Amino acid sequence: MKKLINAPEAVVAEALAGMQAAHGDLLRVSFDPAFIARADAPVAGKVAIVSGGGSGHEPMHGGFVGHGMLDAACPGAVFTSPTPDQMLAAAQAVDGGAGVLFIVKNYTGDIMNFDLAAELVRDGGIAVEQAVIDDDVAVQDSLYTAGRRGVGTTVLAEKICGAAAAEGQDLAAVAALCRRVNAQGRSMGTALTSCTVPHAGKPTFSLAEDEIEMGIGIHGEPGRTRMKLAPADRIAELLLEPVLADLPFRSGDRVLLFVNGMGGTPLIELYVLYRRAAEICAQHGLVIARNLVGNYITSLEMAGASITLLKLDAEMERLWDAPVRTPALRWGM
Amino acid sequence: MKKLINAPEAVVAEALAGMQAAHGDLLRVSFDPAFIARADAPVAGKVAIVSGGGSGHEPMHGGFVGHGMLDAACPGAVFTSPTPDQMLAAAQAVDGGAGVLFIVKNYTGDIMNFDLAAELVRDGGIAVEQAVIDDDVAVQDSLYTAGRRGVGTTVLAEKICGAAAAEGQDLAAVAALCRRVNAQGRSMGTALTSCTVPHAGKPTFSLAEDEIEMGIGIHGEPGRTRMKLAPADRIAELLLEPVLADLPFRSGDRVLLFVNGMGGTPLIELYVLYRRAAEICAQHGLVIARNLVGNYITSLEMAGASITLLKLDAEMERLWDAPVRTPALRWGM
Amino acid sequence: MAEAITLPVATDWLNRLAARYATERDWLVELDSAIGDGDHGANLARGFAAVRDKLQAAPPADVAALFRLVGMTLISTVGGASGPLYGTLFLEAGKKAAGAASLDVAGWRACLEAGVAGIRARGKAEAGEKTMLDALLPAVAALDGTALPAALLASAAAATHGSDATIPLIARKGRASYLGERSVGHRDPGAASSVMLLDELAQAAA
């Protein structure tokens, strides 16, 4: 295992210290329990948005804390859901009197920990809503399984809901909007290589030199199928086909196309993928009204990419364009 | 070789097409000769800034084209300097009557191709200045060698000079500013893994599982020494020591600290590195007035990082803060 | 040979568990890498080390308080799926143990039953879905008689069988469920860690 770290146990706390040092103007780090909050929190009268999850997906979520996006993020150990006391402390630190929305990715651990936290927050007299993101079409959805995983749509939901909260929407409205974004977003990813969890010390899985994993999760969970490495254009098709069919997206829909890198794939390849993804969308009559290309929800140093398609409505478009100022996403200010 | 590409020969052109598709609001791509220009170029009366270099360092340079930074970028083949006809066409496309500044990284190929281009541009009646970036302290500088390589300071110079041009400074002033930024900036990098040039098909160099290369170049050129993998804190020291000694930086200096990822290193590790780098700066009495953390000047999927320290003056600080709107760097608008 | 789970026995149990999960960390990580995300061993090693430290810093007054402390500590240090699940096990066990100076077989059975019910309520899983429940449910069922060490050994043995039986199952809950058919042929990491939990209790009481 080759990493720029000091010790596996220290990675999360030291990275938090690095974020504090680099972005002290935007955010404030609590180390125990661990959370990252807006420097100016609580914002009186504003709905506070708190998210969190395992570390190793940077910039998500800590890099999205700031004006117009998250009020706080709770980082767990690498690929491990954070604990309820983190979410409780974060909620208490950022509640501005208008309540707190938890944005939760649909993983058993995250769901249970956020559930526990919501009980504690509510007991403490703060209004709390939870919205679950489960947009990964690679996973069979059924009442009898853990359901779909939360992936790329999380980033889009955090931006759009952050803007809604910033413009003064109330807790019920922001929560409803988050559920609407989730209902309209679909994703699928692929891995060309595994990642290595620091405390595990070796790759989570192994792929042959000519193999890729389609439908990979952001924790290195295996996906739908293993196949031979294919040209980027073909991979774009294989990722988009199930995404397009699932909602389903229809000709004339205005969409946000998000091509996301898993961490180890260079930007030049993401643009090669974007090129074909945009062509496919055009062939289906979709209007790419907005887009995002880059490493936003990653899986440590995994090589690979995911594609998220969000069907936009006028409100989402307006809120997407609203000013945002966080370490990883910034415009309009 | 595992890459999200269609064919090695097609990577650069297809990535350009992807950038055009994703950022059509900001930039316009010419394919033959290949360059990326601001969508609203030429801006009348403004000094135009043109840079370029081999591809594979994304987002540099194409991702820095837009308001407040570059007017055009010329991408060569992967790790190969672009050709004079690209720079000539780019200069002609973006000259707004106030002349063109070429920002050139100090590599033999880049220097010769930009020299040829400058002759051609001048012959065509457009005023042109060249400013060379050679900030890599890993390389022995001497009259009898190719001199130091241009690395991280390039990003900072392009931002600062872009702001100077946007506020109306003339060609001589912007060129002088660029040389001043270069004179005040120092960098050094390390590689944990090699990168693989698409047309080469195999890693440029090889490192043992416990080895790193200190002083690596952004094209996988070997560095100063090979050593055993060390803790991130130690690597921060080994990168910063020669940087600090070279200018030299002095207690009380206001600096911009730039921790840059080589492409394959996750953000969480860059923050671990930033943490220690900031501590070392503080120990030397330096005031980190500004900073930048992320993948900005990369080497395909190489794992590793570089640290750049720029000694700021009041003008540089002001220009750093000025609004910028490009695919990869954006604030204030 | 203990005839009941007293405070010293319970304390010894938890200290043993901290050591056991540290030792078995890599194996549990390996199991979880195969069908999950490779953190189960690290999660439990971290959580039970914290439990050991807390017990040392502020020894609880009775078994019920100890169980509650363990539950709270696991919930606030483990994270993931196993944190709330094992945390709930101890919190619910603590409720049942309230007021008791020590636990005989029936007492412990009531605690474990309540704890496992808590896990079912929190995780919404059933028997046969390839989770820790497939070790824990048989362990509850096997707890009978009156001789404590023997009952605990039988309970741990049942858990072991249950854990072995997860290997051919298709996972329906937790992260392994994403694998569907491909989860077949692998032992569930939570079932494996549950075996250790019950095994160390039997050792502490032996």
Added chain:
Amino acid sequence: MAEAITLPVATDWLNRLAARYATERDWLVELDSAIGDGDHGANLARGFAAVRDKLQAAPPADVAALFRLVGMTLISTVGGASGPLYGTLFLEAGKKAAGAASLDVAGWRACLEAGVAGIRARGKAEAGEKTMLDALLPAVAALDGTALPAALLASAAAATHGSDATIPLIARKGRASYLGERSVGHRDPGAASSVMLLDELAQAAA
């Protein structure tokens, strides 16, 4: 057996070179990977394929025009260090060849001399700095006598010796210079490609 470098000989030469660099692409990439950035073979394969296509699309009127076309094409398609350098070689050779229907040994020597002088001026390198000059300078010096094929063979042989002699050198110019002492023991890729350039000319005239 050609007695002079005529337009057909020169055209044949360039076509051979396109094929040669395509064949030797990987070896030149390998040489450049060891002490540079691994693109030299790809650069030349790309550039000389473009030359071949241009010659086919619009055959030049004479040797001088051909050299100029080659020079311009290399400059606009190769990039890197070798593009301007080989481009300059042909542009300067084209100047010297102006007006000549064909080149005898003295004529070609004047062309090559001017081309190599152009490379020195553009790259500011000297003999012994581990660059293409270490193959090209001996090749110029070896060009004498009046029998063209023999002179070209001698010139190519001198280049080969020069290329071999780069192996023990420390690089002082170009990308390999960053390596300092560590460049010792490797052949300079530009010297290797220069050998091919001269070797194919000897073949075309043979």
